[in-house]
Amino acid sequence: MEHAAMKKMQISKAFTLLEPGPVVFITTNDGEKSNIMTISWTMVMDFTPIFAITTGPWNYSYAALTKSRECVIAIPTVDLIDQVVGVGTCSGADTDKFEKFGLTSVQGEYVRPPLIKECLANIECKVIDIVKKHNIVVLEGVAAYLDISRKEKRTLHAVGNGTFVVDGRKLDRRQMMRSKLPDGV
């Protein structure tokens, strides 16, 4: 890892990055160049972790994702809202989104698509299945990283109508939920 503040986290805890439903970046690499898309249609499917994303041929990244069967899920925070919207409203077909939006590639360990240095967290993922009938791509997270130097930790939730909700306060119900939490989480 080229980025000192990005620390590896236990892969068994990586689902907690996606479970709250933040809008995310997905990076891909088609063998020549890397690209980024913004996605809100994601779902945790297992603690191991397994994730689903809904995407299809209407996204330029889909070809690279399904050919290489690799991607990185990068989790932006509220200070990156204009990058989130910008990445989501132009196409990698004619735009180098890393350059255009001032985002920095960091090479991971297990997959070719890059981590994004400016993001709070990154998860290296392998495509383990594609449910074509429903445009669902099933991912397994193989390594996860958290930028421990970041003060801003509030993620964004896309409403889908052009507005976003920012993380507010946290409530702790760990004790009540103890029986339902996987070991070590």
Next chain:
Amino acid sequence: MEHAAMKKMQISKAFTLLEPGPVVFITTNDGEKSNIMTISWTMVMDFTPIFAITTGPWNYSYAALTKSRECVIAIPTVDLIDQVVGVGTCSGADTDKFEKFGLTSVQGEYVRPPLIKECLANIECKVIDIVKKHNIVVLEGVAAYLDISRKEKRTLHAVGNGTFVVDGRKLDRRQMMRSKLPDGV
């Protein structure tokens, strides 16, 4: 509808209730009685709206959901956090969760499982497919309702470790995103 403040919303906007990733209740009916489960593993799949949820035989509600092929997605707000946790940590096998947690059934129009009166919003859904390999149940929303009398509108996002994030402030990027929004949203 027995509940005056619960107003029908355009079904084409119902995906905006789930897109931000709130923890939700799912109600089911097995032909004799209704039940509720708490779920965080949901995903929007289309604007029409189509939703995915991840569930399986380990949830008591799964038998009723797959037999009746109907459910209601009910969206609680922060004031209902103890009901969210309570419903999620006991089983309908031996508990009437409506009674135990003071939640009120309201009969919808298209499906037998009830809406929950105390929730901010409710979506009547039909099961349109089950992807058994991945424990994904695919739902189509057929009617959606919003309680317009409610002052508390902040939803909850489960982190998956026993903590929850409450909705904070809203940011508007409608103008930048206009090209990507479906008509009328």
